[in-house]
Amino acid sequence: MNNGRGQADAFAGLHPAVNLTFFILAVGITMFVINPVFQIISAVSAVIYYHLIRRESAGKFSLICILPLSVLTAVLNPLFSHEGATILTYLPGGNPVTLESLIYGIGAGLMMAAVVSWFACLTAVFTSDKFVYLFGRLIPGLSLILSMALRFIPLFIKRLRDIGEAQKCIRGDSESDLWDRIKNGVKLLSALISWSLENAIDTADSMNSRGYGLKGRTAFSIYHFDTRDSVMLIWILFAAAMTVAGVYRGAAYWRYYPTVKGAVQDTGAIVTELLFLVLCMTPVMIDLYEDRRIRAMLKRNITE
Amino acid sequence: MNRKVKNVITAVLIAAVAVAAVILLFGRRTLTRSASSGAEEGANACTIAITCGTILDNMDILDKEKHELIPEDGVILPETVVSFEDGDSAFDVLEKVCRSQRIHLEFEESPMYGSIYIEGIGNIYEFDCGSLSGWMYSVNDEFPMFGSSEYVLKDGDRIVFAYTCDMGTDVGNASVGADGYE
Numbered sequence: 342m343n344n345g346r347g348q349a350d351a352f353a354g355l356h357p358a359v360n361l362t363f364f365i366l367a368v369g370i371t372m373f374v375i376n377p378v379f380q381i382i383s384a385v386s387a388v389i390y391y392h393l394i395r396r397e398s399a400g401k402f403s404l405i406c407i408l409p410l411s412v413l414t415a416v417l418n419p420l421f422s423h424e425g426a427t428i429l430t431y432l433p434g435g436n437p438v439t440l441e442s443l444i445y446g447i448g449a450g451l452m453m454a455a456v457v458s459w460f461a462c463l464t465a466v467f468t469s470d471k472f473v474y475l476f477g478r479l480i481p482g483l484s485l486i487l488s489m490a491l492r493f494i495p496l497f498i499k500r501l502r503d504i505g506e507a508q509k510c511i512r513g514d515s516e517s518d519l520w521d522r523i524k525n526g527v528k529l530l531s532a533l534i535s536w537s538l539e540n541a542i543d544t545a546d547s548m549n550s551r552g553y554g555l556k557g558r559t560a561f562s563i564y565h566f567d568t569r570d571s572v573m574l575i576w577i578l579f580a581a582a583m584t585v586a587g588v589y590r591g592a593a594y595w596r597y598y599p600t601v602k603g604a605v606q607d608t609g610a611i612v613t614e615l616l617f618l619v620l621c622m623t624p625v626m627i628d629l630y631e632d633r634r635i636r637a638m639l640k641r642n643i644t645e
Numbered sequence: 646m647n648r649k650v651k652n653v654i655t656a657v658l659i660a661a662v663a664v665a666a667v668i669l670l671f672g673r674r675t676l677t678r679s680a681s682s683g684a685e686e687g688a689n690a691c692t693i694a695i696t697c698g699t700i701l702d703n704m705d706i707l708d709k710e711k712h713e714l715i716p717e718d719g720v721i722l723p724e725t726v727v728s729f730e731d732g733d734s735a736f737d738v739l740e741k742v743c744r745s746q747r748i749h750l751e752f753e754e755s756p757m758y759g760s761i762y763i764e765g766i767g768n769i770y771e772f773d774c775g776s777l778s779g780w781m782y783s784v785n786d787e788f789p790m791f792g793s794s795e796y797v798l799k800d801g802d803r804i805v806f807a808y809t810c811d812m813g814t815d816v817g818n819a820s821v822g823a824d825g826y827e
Contacts (some may be wrong), residue, residue: 423751426768435740436751520651596710599749599768 350394350466351631352624356570357471359577364463366581367621371455374588376595376603377444378614380451386621387458393628394465407457411450418446426599445597462624464491474560481554489541497533504532573623580620587613689729689800693742695722695766697808699815700774706810708773721767722746724803735782735804736761736794760792769808777812788818 353360371383388407392399420432425441432438469488476484508529552558587593592613594604604610619626698719700707707715725746727738736752743750743766751765763780764771771779782793783805789796798804807816 424749424765424768424770426749428747428749431744437749439749518652519655599711599714 350624350628352390352627353394353466355573355627356564356566357467357475358566359570359574360467360471361475362574363577363623364459364467366577368456368459370581370584370588370617370620371452371459374593375448375597376593377448377451378603379593379617380448380455382614382618383621384451384455384458386618386625387455387462389622390624390628391458391462391465393625394462402461403458407454410457411447411454414450414453415443415446418449419443422446424598441597441599441601444601448597466624470560470562471564474562474564477554477560478558485545485548485553489544493537497537500536501529501533504529504536573627577620577623580616580623584613584617584620587616689731689733689798690726691729691738691798691800691802691804692724692726693722693738693804693806694720694724695739695748695806696720697767697769699808699810700769702815703774703810706775711769711773714768721769722748729798733798734794735784735796735798735802736763736792738798738804739763739782739793739806755792758792759795761794762792763806766806766808774808774810778808778810780806781809781813781816781818782806783816783818786817788813788820790820 352363367383367387371380374380388403391402395402419438419442422442422445423436423439425437425439427440428437429440429443430438469491472488472491473484476487508525587609590609592604592610596602696719697715700715701719704712704715722742725742727742729738729741740750740752742748748766749768750763751770752761752763754760755762763782765773766780781788782796783789784796784798784802786803786805793806809816809818813820
């Protein structure tokens with residue numbers, strides 16, 4: 342549902358500070374807690390949320406980008422790490438392939454999947470105007486550079502397509518063998534880079550002449566921190582703090598080497614895991630709740 | 646150059662890079678292997694033992710997750726008689742006995758010295774018991790100053806792989822000075 346700010350989900354409609362706090366905490370806990378249960382929770386939540394906000398292109402992203410990445414990590418780890426008590430077989434080089442290093446690879450793959458998915462959500466939710474709104478006055482130079490750098494990849498792709506089409510018009514479409522294609526690719530890249538660099542200087546000059554970073558200047562988008570935002574912020578901070586407290590008490594203890602061993606699944610551990618699950622699912626729940634409310638409203642309007 | 650030639654050159658280059666990658670990943674010790682390949686099946690025998698008794702005195706600095714790995718008497722492999730072929734190195738015997746006894750062994754080829762470096766035996770690794778800890782080997786109570794893969798065995802040799810917590814001084818390596826090296 343469009344909330345009037347150009348985003349298609351309700352979580353993105355919250356104050357940028359709430360969005361950023363959530364992503365920092367979710368990614369931070371995922372990266373620093375070495376426990377596959379937490380990584381599964383995080384990865385599943387991130388993928389579900391990504392599918393909610395990018396309905397049509399999400400499947401492609403998960404299948405082409407995330408799945409191979411995780412599988413590759415799981416397969417590659419036993420080739421380089423040979424620690425572990427359970428020897429499955431031996432590599433031609435003589436070092437053992439162990440069950441533990443395979444499991445470690447799966448855990449690392451899950452963590453990568455979770456973090457990459459969270460960052461994919463972050464780019465969709467935390468747009469560059471939000472970034473400039475939050476940090477434009479605090480660190481004007483850095484936030485401009487960052488918002489331009491983050492825009493570069495999609496911009497590069499678009500410009501690459503433009504240049505490619507123009508080149509095709511000039512030369513005709515006759516790139517049959519590999520060598521020619523490499524040669525043309527280098528030409529394309531050279532044009533792309535000089536165009537982009539000049540454009541970046543133009544952008545910086547333009548921002549400068551508009552008084553970017555001066556006192557009293559306002560941001561393009563204005564956000565108000567309302568009650569809903571403070572409630573969500575308090576909830577996110579509370580859930581994250583409780584999760585970290587649980588982890589600190591040993592609820593997420595896990596070791597891969599020399600044998601795989603994890604914390605006993607007592608009440609404390611299960612409560613910590615549930616809290617982390619609810620924390621990670623917060624954006625999904627907000628979106629689904631808003632979706633249902635708007636649908637109910639529309640229904641009422643029709644029947645009235 | 647015509648296209649076909651260019652394509653072939655590109656393909657050969659890619660193949661060469663792939664082969665180099667595979668060799669870097671899996672290749673090792675062509676030296677010792679080729680030395681022993683032509684030798685006749687000998688009736689040579691040596692003994693090998695693997696001990697980590699020094700850890701028993703240093704349990705407080707041992708990695709917490711590794712406590713369960715340390716045998717009570719500090720002996721991972723009691724003195725075992727192993728037969729070997731002419732030209733086999735101390736490392737070859739270690740690898741053979743570790744495979745047959747299902748003992749974990751991780752090693753690494755160090756190109757700088759052209760020999761094998763042993764990182765861990767039985768999941769006890771270098772640096773697990775302090776910053777001066779790691780695996781050393783001795784043959785007939787002497788500590789050679791080169792890698793075990795370079796030591797060519799003689800009949801009746803007595804090999805000991807011992808874990809040191811103090812750069813070798815605690816396992817009887819007299820060539821190590823008080824400051825850690827010769």
